[in-house]
Amino acid sequence: MDYDKALELFEPTLGFEVHVELNTQTKMFSDAPNPAASGAEHGEPNTMITPVDLGLPGSLPVVNEEAIKYSISLGLALGCQIAPSSRFARKNYFYPDLAKNYQISQFDEPIAFEGSVDIELESGRTITIPIERAHMEEDAGKLTHVGGATGRIQGAEYSLVDYNRAGVPLVEIVTHMITGAEADAPEVGKAYVSAIRDIVRSLGISEARMERGNLRCDANISLSPRGSGKLGTRTETKNVNSMRSVERAVRYEIQRQAAILQKGGTITQETRHWHEDTGVTSAGRPKSDADDYRYFPEPDLLPVEPSLELIEELRAALPEPPAERRKRLKAAWGFTDLEFRDVNNAGLFSEIEATVEAGTTPAQARKWWTGEIARLANLQGADASSLISPADVAALVALMNDGVLNDSLARQVLEGVVAGEGSPADVVESRGLKLVSDDGPLIAAIDEALAAQPDVLAKIRDGKVQAAGAVIGAVMKAMKGQADAARVRELVLERASAE
Amino acid sequence: MTDTNPGAITSEVVSHLASLARIALTTDEIEKLTGELGAIVNSVAKVSEVATDDVPATSHPIPLSNVFRADVPGVTLTTEQALAGAPEHDGSRFAVSAILGEEQ
Numbered sequence: 001m002d003y004d005k006a007l008e009l010f011e012p013t014l015g016f017e018v019h020v021e022l023n024t025q026t027k028m029f030s031d032a033p034n035p036a037a038s039g040a041e042h043g044e045p046n047t048m049i050t051p052v053d054l055g056l057p058g059s060l061p062v063v064n065e066e067a068i069k070y071s072i073s074l075g076l077a078l079g080c081q082i083a084p085s086s087r088f089a090r091k092n093y094f095y096p097d098l099a100k101n102y103q104i105s106q107f108d109e110p111i112a113f114e115g116s117v118d119i120e121l122e123s124g125r126t127i128t129i130p131i132e133r134a135h136m137e138e139d140a141g142k143l144t145h146v147g148g149a150t151g152r153i154q155g156a157e158y159s160l161v162d163y164n165r166a167g168v169p170l171v172e173i174v175t176h177m178i179t180g181a182e183a184d185a186p187e188v189g190k191a192y193v194s195a196i197r198d199i200v201r202s203l204g205i206s207e208a209r210m211e212r213g214n215l216r217c218d219a220n221i222s223l224s225p226r227g228s229g230k231l232g233t234r235t236e237t238k239n240v241n242s243m244r245s246v247e248r249a250v251r252y253e254i255q256r257q258a259a260i261l262q263k264g265g266t267i268t269q270e271t272r273h274w275h276e277d278t279g280v281t282s283a284g285r286p287k288s289d290a291d292d293y294r295y296f297p298e299p300d301l302l303p304v305e306p307s308l309e310l311i312e313e314l315r316a317a318l319p320e321p322p323a324e325r326r327k328r329l330k331a332a333w334g335f336t337d338l339e340f341r342d343v344n345n346a347g348l349f350s351e352i353e354a355t356v357e358a359g360t361t362p363a364q365a366r367k368w369w370t371g372e373i374a375r376l377a378n379l380q381g382a383d384a385s386s387l388i389s390p391a392d393v394a395a396l397v398a399l400m401n402d403g404v405l406n407d408s409l410a411r412q413v414l415e416g417v418v419a420g421e422g423s424p425a426d427v428v429e430s431r432g433l434k435l436v437s438d439d440g441p442l443i444a445a446i447d448e449a450l451a452a453q454p455d456v457l458a459k460i461r462d463g464k465v466q467a468a469g470a471v472i473g474a475v476m477k478a479m480k481g482q483a484d485a486a487r488v489r490e491l492v493l494e495r496a497s498a499e
Numbered sequence: 500m501t502d503t504n505p506g507a508i509t510s511e512v513v514s515h516l517a518s519l520a521r522i523a524l525t526t527d528e529i530e531k532l533t534g535e536l537g538a539i540v541n542s543v544a545k546v547s548e549v550a551t552d553d554v555p556a557t558s559h560p561i562p563l564s565n566v567f568r569a570d571v572p573g574v575t576l577t578t579e580q581a582l583a584g585a586p587e588h589d590g591s592r593f594a595v596s597a598i599l600g601e602e603q
Contacts, residue, residue: 024570025570025571025572026568026570026571026572026573031568031571031572031573031574032572032573032575033572033575044578044591045578045591045592046576046578046581046582046591046592046593047575047577047578047581048575049575049576049581050573050574050575050576051576054576054581056584062566062567062568063566063567063568064567064568064570065567065568065569065570066569066570067570068567085564093519094519094520094521096593096595101520144592158587158594158595158596159594159595159596160589160592160593160594160595161592161593161594161595162591162592163581163593292515292519297556297559299559301566302559302563302564302565302566303559303564303565304564304565305564305565306565
C-alpha cells in the first residue's frame with residue numbers, strides 16, 4: 001500500500017533491539033581473543049576459541065571485568081539505572097551456533113534498565129526514545145549453510161560452524177514501545193540506530209561497524225487502526241544491518257502490514273528477514289513455540305554487584321552526550337544550517353570530527369564525506385563510514401594541499417582506497433596518479449600545444465589572456481589530467497610571452 | 500507453548516522438549532521419562548515448602564559476587580584440538596546436519 005495511505009489509516013508502533021559487540025580484548029566469559037576488538041581480524045575458523053567457548057566438560061566461564069565496566073558505561077550513557085545486583089541466566093535453545101545448547105544472557109535481572117535517548121529528526125523534531133533495559137550476553141558462532149538454495153537455511157544439506165564469534169561480549173539494548181512517531185517512523189529507526197552508534201563510539205566500547213555486524217538491529221513494528229486505541233500484532237524484522245536499511249525496512253513493513261489489514265487480513269506474530277537487495281522482508285519462523293527458552297539462573301556464574309564508587313567513577317568519565325556534542329560541533333564547524341543538517345542526516349559527525357582531528361579543515365572534511373564518499377556509498381548501498389577511514393580522508397586532503405593531487409586525481413585515489421588498494425599514498429604510488437611537479441614535461445607539452453595552435457599564441461601575445469584556456473585544456477589532456485592547472489596556466493603565459 | 504504450571508512434567512512437555520532437542524523418543528520412553536523427570540522436579544519442588552516470601556531467591560550456594568577476570572588474552576585451542584571431538588568437520592569448521600527452522 002502507498003505509504004501516505006497506510007499512515008492515514010494506521011498508527012505505527014515501533015520497538016528496537018540493538019545488539020552491540022563490545023571491543024574488549026577478550027571474550028565475555030573466556031580469555032580467547034575477541035574478533036570484535038579494536039583492530040582485530042576475524043582469524044581462521046575456530047582459532048579464537050577456548051574450551052569455555054566450546055562448552056567442553058569441566059570448563060568454567062569467568063566474567064570479563066572490562067566488559068562489565070563497558071556495559072555499565074553504556075547503561076549510564078543511555079540514562080539508565082544500574083542494578084545494584086544483576087545475574088546471568090541460561091537461555092536454552094537448540095541451534096548449533098552455540099555449542100552449549102544455551103546462551104548465557106541476562107533475563108529478569110539486567111545490568112541496566114529504564115533510560116532514554118533523545119534523537120533529532122531532519123525536520124528538527126526531537127523524539128525521546130524510552131529504553132527498557134540493556135543487558136549483557138554472549139554472541140553466537142557463525143553458520144555457513146552448504147547445499148540446497150545458496151545462503152538460505154531452508155534446503156541446506158549441512159552446515160559448517162565457526163565458533164570464533166561465539167562468546168564475543170554483547171550488550172542488547174531494548175526499547176519500550178515507541179508511539180507517536182507517525183510518518184516519521186522510518187526516520188526514527190534510522191536516527192535511533194545512528195544515536196546508539198554515536199553513543200557507543202563516543203564511549204569507545206565498540207567498533208560499531210554495522211557492515212561487520214558490530215552493531216545489529218532488530219525492528220519490531222505493529223499497526224493499529226487509527227483511533228482504535230488497540231495495539232496491533234507485531235512482527236520482528238531481524239538483522240537489519242545498515243542505518244539506511246533500518247529506514248527502508250520500517251517503511252516496507254508498515255506498507256506490507258497496512259495492505260494486509262486493509263483487506264481484512266491478520267498479521268502473524270513472526271520473525272521476518274530483511275533482504276537488502278530486493279528491499280522486502282520475508283517470513284521466518286512464527287514466534288510462538290520456538291521461544292520456549294526455559295531461562296534459569298546461570299549456576300556457573302556469580303551475581304555482579306558493582307559498587308557505588310565504581311558506578312560514580314564511570315559516570316564521571318562519560319564523554320559528552322551526543323546531543324550536546326551536536327550543539328558544540330555546530331558552533332565549532334561554522335557550517336550553515338543546511339550543511340549541518342546534511343551532515344547530521346548522513347550520520348557523519350564522528351567521521352568529520354575525526355577527519356578534522358587528523359588535520360583537515362571542517363569544510364574540507366564535509367566536502368569529501370557528504371560529496372564524493374557519500375556518492376560512492378550510495379552506489380554501493382553501504383554506509384559512508386564503511387568505505388574509508390577518517391585518517392585516510394585526511395591523508396587524501398593533505399596530498400591535495402601538498403600539490404601531489406588535484407581534485408580529479410584525488411577522486412581517482414579515493415576510488416582506489418575504497419576498492420581496498422591501500423592508503424591514499426599506496427594508491428598514488430600503485431596507480432601512478434601523482435601530479436607532474438617537474439616543469440620540464442609541462443613545458444614540452446605547452447610548447448607543443450602552442451605550436452599546434454598559432455592563432456591562440458597570437459591572441460595571447462595580443463594580451464587576450466583568456467584565450468590561453470584552449471592551450472591549457474590541450475596540455476591537461478596531453479598530461480592525462482596529472483598536472484596542476486594553475487601551474488600550467490602560469491607556464492603557458494610565460495612561454496607565450498617568452499617566444 | 501505457555502506454561503501455566505511450569506513445574507508440571509506431562510508427556511506433552513517431554514515430547515516437546517525432545518523435538519526441540521532433536522531426540523527421537525518412543526512412546527514408552529516418553530512415558531518413562533515423564534515419570535522420572537516428574538519425580539526429580541517434585542523433589543526439587545520441596546524447596547518451595549520452606550521458602551517463604553522473605554527468603555530471597557538464590558542461584559548459588561556460596562555468598563560470593565563479583566568474581567571477575569582481567570581482560571587479557573590467554574591460550575587458545577588449535578584447530579586440531581578444537582575439532583578433535585567433532586564427529587564431522589571440514590578441517591577447520593564443525594559440520595552439522597541440515598538445520599530446519601531459523602537462526603536464533
